Amino acid sequence: MSTFIDKSTRLVVQGITGRDGSFHAKQMIEYGTQVVAGVTPGKGGQQFESSVPIFNTVAEAVAATRANTSVIYVPAAVAASAIFEAADAGIRLIVCITEGIPVLDMTRVLPFVRERGVRLIGPNCPGLISPDQSKVGIIPGNICKPGKIGVVSRSGTLTYEIIHQLSTHGMGQSTCVGIGGDPLIGTNFIDCLAAFQADAATSAIVMIGEIGGTDEQQAAEFAKREVKKPIVGFIAGQTAPPGRRMGHAGAIISGSSGTAAEKMAAFEKAGISVMKRPADVVPLLKERL
Amino acid sequence: MNLHEYQARDLLRRQGIPVPPGEVATTPAEARTIAERFGGKVVIKAQVHAGGRGKAGGVKLAKTTAEAEAHAKAIIGMTIKGLTVQKVLVAPAAEIASESYVGIIVDRTSQRPVLMVSPAGGIDIEEVAAKTPEKIHRLAVDPRYGLLAHQALALGFALYKDVKQARAAADIMQKLYAAVYAVGASLAEINPLVTTADGAVQALDAKIAVDDNELERHPDIAALRDLTAEAPEEVAAREAGLTFIKLEGSVGCCVNGAGLAMATMDLVKYYGGEPANFLDIGGSSNPQKVVAALRIITSDARVQVILFNIFGGITRCDDVANGIVQATREFTLKVPIVIRLTGTNEALGVEILRKAGFSALTDMDESVKQAVAKLKGRTA
Numbered sequence: 001m002s003t004f005i006d007k008s009t010r011l012v013v014q015g016i017t018g019r020d021g022s023f024h025a026k027q028m029i030e031y032g033t034q035v036v037a038g039v040t041p042g043k044g045g046q047q048f049e050s051s052v053p054i055f056n057t058v059a060e061a062v063a064a065t066r067a068n069t070s071v072i073y074v075p076a077a078v079a080a081s082a083i084f085e086a087a088d089a090g091i092r093l094i095v096c097i098t099e100g101i102p103v104l105d106m107t108r109v110l111p112f113v114r115e116r117g118v119r120l121i122g123p124n125c126p127g128l129i130s131p132d133q134s135k136v137g138i139i140p141g142n143i144c145k146p147g148k149i150g151v152v153s154r155s156g157t158l159t160y161e162i163i164h165q166l167s168t169h170g171m172g173q174s175t176c177v178g179i180g181g182d183p184l185i186g187t188n189f190i191d192c193l194a195a196f197q198a199d200a201a202t203s204a205i206v207m208i209g210e211i212g213g214t215d216e217q218q219a220a221e222f223a224k225r226e227v228k229k230p231i232v233g234f235i236a237g238q239t240a241p242p243g244r245r246m247g248h249a250g251a252i253i254s255g256s257s258g259t260a261a262e263k264m265a266a267f268e269k270a271g272i273s274v275m276k277r278p279a280d281v282v283p284l285l286k287e288r289l
Numbered sequence: 290m291n292l293h294e295y296q297a298r299d300l301l302r303r304q305g306i307p308v309p310p311g312e313v314a315t316t317p318a319e320a321r322t323i324a325e326r327f328g329g330k331v332v333i334k335a336q337v338h339a340g341g342r343g344k345a346g347g348v349k350l351a352k353t354t355a356e357a358e359a360h361a362k363a364i365i366g367m368t369i370k371g372l373t374v375q376k377v378l379v380a381p382a383a384e385i386a387s388e389s390y391v392g393i394i395v396d397r398t399s400q401r402p403v404l405m406v407s408p409a410g411g412i413d414i415e416e417v418a419a420k421t422p423e424k425i426h427r428l429a430v431d432p433r434y435g436l437l438a439h440q441a442l443a444l445g446f447a448l449y450k451d452v453k454q455a456r457a458a459a460d461i462m463q464k465l466y467a468a469v470y471a472v473g474a475s476l477a478e479i480n481p482l483v484t485t486a487d488g489a490v491q492a493l494d495a496k497i498a499v500d501d502n503e504l505e506r507h508p509d510i511a512a513l514r515d516l517t518a519e520a521p522e523e524v525a526a527r528e529a530g531l532t533f534i535k536l537e538g539s540v541g542c543c544v545n546g547a548g549l550a551m552a553t554m555d556l557v558k559y560y561g562g563e564p565a566n567f568l569d570i571g572g573s574s575n576p577q578k579v580v581a582a583l584r585i586i587t588s589d590a591r592v593q594v595i596l597f598n599i600f601g602g603i604t605r606c607d608d609v610a611n612g613i614v615q616a617t618r619e620f621t622l623k624v625p626i627v628i629r630l631t632g633t634n635e636a637l638g639v640e641i642l643r644k645a646g647f648s649a650l651t652d653m654d655e656s657v658k659q660a661v662a663k664l665k666g667r668t669a
Contacts, residue, residue: 155548
């Protein structure tokens, strides 16, 4: 068991011939992910690494290979378009690695994917991995170990740091999900907490947040109500300078400054153990398990 | 990217929103000439990317052209929240009957552009929101259909009883909504939206923040960037594709990823040091970015030690290692450097560093501890 992806995941890589797309497609294949197709308009009919067929469109890739999941490495200017295309082609899970997508593009993308019942992870995220089953994205496979800890994070590299701590101390992971650091994302903390709560292979959860917004506070309230498994949390940005103000509107809309202290207090109130530094993750989990 | 008030006003005017006249001056003499044209009685407003301009003395009313020149002289060159005022907006002083607030921001929770209006506009709008939230009317707009006429009119009536004024406000809201998508704004505010003595509805002051990710597709908006209004090292970082924020401490940090960068700063503090900066080299790094990062960090005289914390994913350790080696060929590092390198292409990166005489650590906690220990006046 795992969450969102497993051995049956059939992956199409959008942007497979680009610098990042080709590098990480190879890494995913080496990890054992079923990479069944690639898409680069104009390169349809060619082969990637003499083994993966390349198509001009996602729809062609799906028709020919029964791909059910897509990962996106295309440039930011066309990334929203790539998400629309994947959702239109019948892909069920879209993982968008690309960073720098305009937030207004996402205001149009999100209703489109939701209407079709498609799950989007990201954008601006490292993707996800279910160790020894499947990896979709860029999380380095060698730092992960199979096990029972579910990891969900808004950050990219900080997630690797936490996974690395877990693995080197013998605590494997069921699934690690990087949900992305952008203001508008497809899958949030609450979605992942609910999935980990429902996943029989997950026995404890690590949640890594950041300053800004109120997602962590809302997730803490959800956790208190709905999640029975132990949770250990971290908030990055305790020493960050107060953010550049977004006019008056930012303060009016959230009624919150989104500081680390505020989020850590919300975690504690919900019974989530709070790490002071990344190295605290293992001792705190041991206390709770 | 923030626009100045005068730029935001121009932009709204081009969208067809009624904006009272006003011109920009960079010298007191220019301010006087403009004031003469407007009949002498004008407002002089500092054009600077900071809130609370009025409270800082950056907004002054002048009754005569001589007074306008004197106010401009006082305001140009003054410092507001660390930023030097280079320009002032000179606008005719208007008789104002009422002040309202209209703002649009992309809301994380509803994941839509949210229109917020309040009849209690002006400088204390945040206090209004905190103390009397019922005076703020909100609408999450469905981006597939945009702001519909009846929705805008209902909010117009929330501001004004008079149907003509309500219609005028509704028209302004629809144009403001269109402006958000037209320029790629993450925030657009009219505060205050005023009614004049003769009943006209006008946008007196405006604030627009453009999403940096939109600038490539809006070169006309990108050209509005005022480099003199920003810290020079932040300009250099942006041009190199880095995210950099200068802080007060002495540990120069170079990290890949914003979350890890913040966690690194937190850990520096945890072990008794103070970070000199936030610096994220981003994903998909190339060696040149690392060279630029080191150039920016070492230009800060307060930096006593440089700490690299790299956990490779899309960033490759060999790229970072090559960047460090290349930088030391281009200029001399005068302070110690502690490098933590792990993840994608780690072995390659460590080998490149070893050949150049550097060593690399693999543990974050240990590397931060070592960096803090290298600060002057401390023993390792």
